[in-house]
Amino acid sequence: MTSTDHRGNAVPEINLTDAEVLHDPFTAYGDARERSPLALIQAPGFGPIWAFTRHEEARAMLADPRFELTAASYARPDVPEHCLAYLRTMQEMDGPEHLRLRRLVSPAFTARRAAGFRPRIEPIVDRLLDDLAERAAQAGDGVVDLLLHFARPLPMDVICELVGIPEHDRPRWREWGAAVATGWGQAFVEAIPQIMAGAEAAVAHRRAEPGDDLVSELIRIREQDGDRLDDTELVTLVWHLVLAGQTPTNLVANAVETLLAHPGQLAALRRNPDLMPRAVEELTRWAGPQLMTIPRYAREDVEVAGVLVGKGEAVTAVIAAANRDPRAFPDPETLDLSRPAEGAAHLGYAHGPHFCLGAALARTQVEVALTRLLRRFPDLAFAGSPTQPGWLPDPGTRRLAALPVTL
Template identity: 45%
Template sequence: MTTSPAGPNTTAGPNIMDPALIADPYGGFNRLREQAPVVLGQSADGTPAWYVTRYEEVRAVLSDRRFANNPGATPGAEAVSNQEKMLEMLEIPREFYPYISESILDVDGADHDRLRRLVLRAFTARRINALRPRVERITSELLDGMTGVADLISEFAYPLPITVICELVGVPEEGRELWSTAGTALTSIAPGSKGAAARALVEYTHGLVDRRRSRPADDLITELIKVRDEGGDRLSDVELVTMILGLATAGHETTAHLIGNGALALLSHPEQRELLRRDPGLWPNAVNELVRWCGPVLITQMRYATEDVEVGGTTIKAGEAVQPVVVSANRDPRAYEDPERFDLTRQLSERGEGHIGFGVGIHYCLGAALARQECEVALRALFDRFPDVALEAEEQTWAPTPGMRQLASLPLRLGEPSGSRLDG
């Protein structure tokens, strides 16, 4: 059995900020996975962290409540100190720490259950399903504006989810450019000043909440203002703004890059596109295979052991950090036959979606259903509208973003439109 090192700074090992790992996350994390199910390395700020690399072990960590997202739940002060180092590295002003580190993704236990219960009352499957006609209309309108050679990322993959999430939340059109640019800045873990972005979004969102208190509307902000749990408890103003920021910023960024990565995968595998043309009923399965094979999230946020826990033969001591690696787990040959093959007919596991791209357990992505819907609608409409669409360049440029796999751009030759439209 492996045990953790004696001191807090006795490790080198892999680091998510390593340029080689950023450039080739599939190869790099695959090699780590085959080295061991749990590998000692460093977090983005250089502090020690255990990388969990294999499918079963990643699922186990994500499902185990002994691993907390909130470092304050661990014994001692080391985990809290490490989180503060990370926020300092990202140059987040201390006054905005609660909005960044106390979201539904960062709390556990009763606090998490309460927040999730409150937001689920306003973020229901019925509400998401009812959005589909609007998602289809926005998609068609964006495709209407694309001709010749177009960049799929800036002209389509980004505008679609930011428009959808802003309409769902209740962000008016004049605030969406701010939401897009500042939200993108906040979701990156690359070092750099995020103070201005944090201030702009927090102040703007507080203003939106104030307006909805006096002038309710048919949007998520209004629903979250009204919602109560069984005991009559409501979200505080800080909880409300934090919840809105988390839903909106995380939702549009990851969905945009799922659409971009998915388009590239399908354009690079024409035989798979042909399967979808012949049998459109494959699209839901196709989206799950896209999330497994080229989902944008490579690694989850840090989790902390609240007590000594054994994972894959390694003892993680109380207070130590772990990072489950999504990209290596989703390509683990122990869980998938020929995992490097992109196959839309793949019979995925009976456990949920057959991948862990949206997480597992209590922190499973709240926006997963919306992301799947947007990806399916967007890609299906793109290939229906432009049946001859092709890549403009053989090589693509990937953004050097730690923890994410995202295209900087995706220039496409669209060809002649078919004339088909989702909204008729």
């Protein structure tokens, strides 16, 4: 379908309820990308959204101050009033407000810090793999759901280790994280105040007894001008980590599904484990779960490639299209785990001021998970038909309903 901009220019139109878009977003968005650098997304319950489909234009938009995040309404009837103060995270902030918080917390999220955290991620992964093997042994057919019993609990266990949540409290946090990830429903309503109470307790505990964890580090951080995070900002950051930190769940699951569906690439990775850092980047580009960025809004009329985006209109970067743009990536529809690192950077963690704060930690976590999984189970294989992986019809996230495998 096509639509027109203010000047009558024809632009591709994408309806997020179309079965083709839900079933194969890469093809749907790729077709739109090859017709125009901008498309128009129609989504039920929302107004039209301008979609940047090509890598160069999408990357530029994400760094362009003329497109800003607009604070959402936090008066949700399903969130208790005393929790509303914690709902506005850095992801919804712009300008000096965002810059201040980013400056304060960035030292705790560097690639060096993430690498130093690797020895604490490894035993978490090993425990989950032990549990996976035990479940497979107990199953009559040897089949186990890798998503449910490995990819899903891993990020929450890592976050708990990072934040300093005691071991005996972590099963509750797993339940809360799963509920919050749904974004709605009774379990979500009940989880919100519990997570925030847990975050408040974690901050209070580490103020009294500092340890080797993220909250203690954030409490210690103080700028030269004396600025530091207050308790509301600390609790909000912990809460945001719980939600945003679930991303590796789908990235790990998607990566494993992709590797099993590309046995030649999997064999190459097994032969040369040193490829893993580059492989994680390529898997994020090729099978990353986030299909588009959260909407931004034009502060003024902006013309992009001859298309006028009016003041106040919503825009998004379509990661699924930009990451397979042939203008940025040679042979982009081919999975190549040895793809040169010096090429264009994928947008799996966005770009610009809102580049994902936890990107380094996510990369490290996925590297450890895949490395130890493939080393532990050399005969890992699909259980069932690899041509029917069971993708959920989610227009915003490419994710599996389950990933049954034999070990």
